[in-house]
Amino acid sequence: MAKLELRRVVKRFGDTTVCNGIDLDVEAGQMVCLIGSSGAGKSTLLRCINLLEPIEDGEIFLDGSDISIPGLDPQSVRGRIGMVFQNFNLFPHMTALENAMLAPRRVRGLSRAQLQPEIENLFEKFGLADRMGNYPDQLSGGQQQRVAIVRALAMRPEVMLFDEITSALDPQLVGEVLDVLLLLKQQGMTMVLATHEMGFARQAADKVCFLKDGRIIEEGPPSALFDTPQMDETKAFLSRALK
Amino acid sequence: MxxxxxxxxxxxxxxxxxxxxxxxxxxxxxxxxxLVALVVLVPMAPGWEKVQKSFFNGAVLAKSFPKLLDAFKINLMIFAWSAPAIAVLGLLIALARDAKSPALFPLRIFGAAFTDVFRGVPVILTVYLIGFGIPGLGLPRPWNSPYIWGSLALILTYSAYVAEIFRAGIDSVHHSQRSAALSLGLSERQVMRDVILPQAVRNVVPSQMNMLIALQKDVSLLSFIGPVEIFRQAGVFKSLLANFTPYVGAAIIFLIVTIPATRYADYLMARQTRERR
Structure with a gap:
């Protein structure tokens, strides 16, 4: 049984079908990269897994139990699945530390003092020890995105979703954020990324899925998908993306 | 170079x-x-001498000013207890109007009706209807005070406006903030309280400052149902001295309070525009 299983997931916005029957297995500790043009459905798929968007059809299983049952309380599931967004979405009225503490305090019911060592530890691990007291607008893009990752990790999620988290960054800041992902992979975190970083996907992913028009056209280990793509759409996309 | x-x-x-x-x-x-044009041309108007005597009379001003200041304390008092009540009620109405749970549907309807009614009726009419109407029920002594019911009229009217400003503030917080907060496992309530509201309130501080300034002036409308606040006191002097200068004195006292407040609101507004850029 895979950690995360998607079965024939369909998501529509009005008449537009954004995810059109997506099947995907993510094993525990795997890093899966979703690639494809903007509008292929990568971000929407991640939002569906996190239950930010209800799905029209299909099922999503976390540890074998269906989390996509209509009417299920999404709160308990979201605590187990962390998500990081393209534009960081830090809370601007809170310091980095307060950003990371809010959810564990409210949802896990812990006090600041109880959380302090654990969260400070996270900040230290990601090179942010001296930034905990800063507000988001006092941080660089790369620092903000790392704080956003710390904030998600503070809920001790079992799976992490990353929605094009380096797309809003200056090129010289991309590396520091990707390093964080490698560190998480080392620690055995299960991760699903929507990404445009082909080099990173090739180097770090266990599995790469190419999406087009709301379907997974082709999937496989990065070496196979990047070096010997089978489908014409994949070839066309890669020849453009790797130019 | x-x-x-x-x-x-x-x-x-x-x-x-x-x-x-x-x-x-x-x-x-x-x-x-x-300036020269004003100083030279205005006194050349045919009625200037009369106007000067009845509106800008130094002796009358000196005589009435201390009592006007005294009466202004009543304005400040009414303002002081109305403003916090307006802030609380306005926020509650704003939240009621955005309530999503079906059990709270009556609250939504009520919120909408409330803002429609009290924004639609002139303040002076609300002051009259509530200020004369409710004591007309024959309530016993402290409860027939025009201070209570006049203040209530102001509170109801201003809450309707303040609620709409709070709602605009809630809408101004980008929906990605909601997504981020929900994705962390927070409940809708916690998202509103910890993430959306603090930002919303901060965004509308300048607009709410303007409402406070407007309220400060509208407190004078209570004079129509009884309390001898500054406008009413100026009227008393006008009748007594057959001179309009006390009204000018009252205006000066208002300006002493409202000009700094207006400047401060403008400063906040300008700072916010700069930050957004």
Missing amino acids: ANDEAGGLSRRERYEKQQRRRSSLIAAASTLIV
């Missing part, structure tokens, strides 16, 4: 300095012309 001759200024800085001097000169000259 050629900085030496003009005291270390670059070519561009020299040019800008010259432009600034030019602008100040023009501004000073045009202000002077307007």
Whole structure:
């Protein structure tokens, strides 16, 4: 049984079908990269897994139990699945530390003092020890995105979703954020990324899925998908993306 | 570059300095012309002497001013207890109007009706209807006070406006903040309280400052149902002394309070615009 299983997931916005029957297995500790043009459905798929968007059809299983049952309380599931967004979405009225503490305090019911060592530890691990007291607008893009990752990790999620988290960054800041992902992979975190970083996907992913028009056209280990793509759409996309 | 001759200024800085001097000169000259025109032309109007005597009478002003200041304390008092009540009620109405749970549907309807009614009726009418109507029920003594019911009329009217401003503030917080907060496992309530509201309230501080200034002035409407606040006190002096100067005195007292407040609101507004850029 895979950690995360998607079965024939369909998501529509009005008449537009954004995810059109997506099947995907993510094993525990795997890093899966979703690639494809903007509008292929990568971000929407991640939002569906996190239950930010209800799905029209299909099922999503976390540890074998269906989390996509209509009417299920999404709160308990979201605590187990962390998500990081393209534009960081830090809370601007809170310091980095307060950003990371809010959810564990409210949802896990812990006090600041109880959380302090654990969260400070996270900040230290990601090179942010001296930034905990800063507000988001006092941080660089790369620092903000790392704080956003710390904030998600503070809920001790079992799976992490990353929605094009380096797309809003200056090129010289991309590396520091990707390093964080490698560190998480080392620690055995299960991760699903929507990404445009082909080099990173090739180097770090266990599995790469190419999406087009709301379907997974082709999937496989990065070496196979990047070096010997089978489908014409994949070839066309890669020849453009790797130019 | 050629900085030496003009005291270390670059070519561009020299040019800008010259432009600034030019602008100040023009501004000073045009202000002077307007002032001279006012001082020379207005007294040439045929009725000026009469107006001066009945509106700008120094002796009358000196005589009435201390009592006007005294009466203004009543305005401040009514303002002081109305403003917090308005803030609380306005926020509650705003939240009621955005309530999503079906059990709270009556609250939504009520919120909408409330804002429609109290924004739609002139303040003075609300003051009359509530200020005369409710004591007309024959309530016993402290409960027939116009202070209570007049204040209530102001609170209801202003809450309707303040609620709409709070709602605009809630809408101004980007929906990605909601997504981020929900994705962390927070409940809708926690998202509103910890993430959306603090940002929303901060965004609307300048607009709410303007409501406070408006309220400060509208407190005077209570004079129509009884309390001898500053406007009413000025009226008493007008009848007593057959002179309008006390009204000018009252206006001066209002301005002493409202001008700094208005400047401060403008400053907050400008700062916010700068931050958004």
